Amino acid sequence: MQIGDIASRVGETRQMNNGLNAKIIKYAGSCNVDIEFENGAVAKSVRYSNFARGKVKCPMIIDIDGDVAKVSNANINPALTFTIDSDDVHLLEGRWWCISSGGYPKSDIGYLHRVIAKAQDSQYVDHIDGDGLNNRKSNLRLCNSSENGKNTKRPSNNRSGYKGVHWHKGAKMWRAQIRADDKRIHIGYFKDKVDAAIAYNKAALIYHGNFAALNSI
Numbered sequence: 001m002q003i004g005d006i007a008s009r010v011g012e013t014r015q016m017n018n019g020l021n022a023k024i025i026k027y028a029g030s031c032n033v034d035i036e037f038e039n040g041a042v043a044k045s046v047r048y049s050n051f052a053r054g055k056v057k058c059p060m061i062i063d064i065d066g067d068v069a070k071v072s073n074a075n076i077n078p079a080l081t082f083t084i085d086s087d088d089v090h091l092l093e094g095r096w097w098c099i100s101s102g103g104y105p106k107s108d109i110g111y112l113h114r115v116i117a118k119a120q121d122s123q124y125v126d127h128i129d130g131d132g133l134n135n136r137k138s139n140l141r142l143c144n145s146s147e148n149g150k151n152t153k154r155p156s157n158n159r160s161g162y163k164g165v166h167w168h169k170g171a172k173m174w175r176a177q178i179r180a181d182d183k184r185i186h187i188g189y190f191k192d193k194v195d196a197a198i199a200y201n202k203a204a205l206i207y208h209g210n211f212a213a214l215n216s217i
Contacts, residue, residue, distance in 0.1 A: 006031060006048045017054045020061070024051065040094045060097050062089055068136070071105075073097070082133040088116055103132040113140055124148040130213060143211070150204075150211040160193050162215045164200035176200045180207035 007027040016022050016037070025042070026034040032045045041059035050056050060071045064086045071092065072081040080099045084091075095107045105112035113132070117125045117140045126143045127134060130153050154163040160174065168175040168189065176187035176196040187203050190196040197215040204212035 006033065009033075009048075014051060014054055016056050016058050020058050022051070022056065022058075041096060042094070043096075057096075060092060062092065064089065071097070080133065082112070082135055084112070084116065084135045085137055088135075088137070091115055099133075105133070105135065116140060117142055126151050126211065147211045150208040151213045153213065154215075160196075162193060162197035162200065163213060164204070164215075165193055165196040176203070178203045178207055 010024050010027060010033075013021055013023045021038045022035045022043075024033045025036045028034050028045050031048050033048050033051060034042065034044045035046050035051060035056065036042050037059050039059055039062075043056060046056050058073065060073050063070045063072075067086050069084050069086045069089050070081050071084065082099070082105045091112070095109065097105050097107045097112070100106045100111070109115060111125075113125045113127065113135050116135055116137060119125050119142060123142050124145055124147070126141050126148050128139050128141060128151070130151060131139070154161075158166065160166055164178050164187070165174055165176050167173075171189050173189040173191055174193040174196040175189055176199045178185050178187060178200060185203070185207070187199050188196070190199065194217060197217060201212075201214045201217070204214055
């Protein structure tokens with residue numbers, strides 16, 4: 001197809017590979033076109049050959065069930081579905097969203113959880129259940145840096161299976177410790193790692209309060 005032919009195809013529509021319809025709204029030059037999806041999101045400078053085959057990065061697919069909306073994108077990773085309140089769906093419209101390396105929905109206006117929580121530059125937003133993909137308002141709370149650091153998951157290199165618990169070679173026992181006020185506090189040594197995890201939970205409630213991330217025993 002000649003370049004001139006592409007320029008004359010403004011208005012042409014096609015179904016993309018995730019089922020959304022798209023329309024050419026502008027001839028962008030060379031073999032590229034700008035297209036608009038049926039939900040209002042615009043993709044600029046798309047190769048016409050990709051458009052013709054339906055192989056174009058698509059906006060998020062939104063599935064609303066009552067007051068909950070599940071949002072996914074088959075072109076990124078179908079397994080990474082994030083959740084928001086249905087009355088926040090309008091925040092997604094007309095923008096491209098992706099999942100950041102940290103596991104949070106993000107676009108050109110920033111992280112979705114910060115947008116929903118209306119966080120100021122100096123404020124942090126904590127996901128109460130520790131799931132960065134759960135962005136319902138009931139799961140978000142404004143906090144400071146210290147509070148945000150308390151509600152963290154077990155480090156990936158922790159082999160005990162419990163947060164705040166590790167094997168102490170010298171004592172040949174499981175050691176429980178917790179970090180509070182920028183200090184590492186020793187809780188105790190235990191023969192059973194479950195007992196150490198229980199001890200950590202008790203200390204977390206004391207030092208971290210509502211921001212405590214407790215072990216599941």
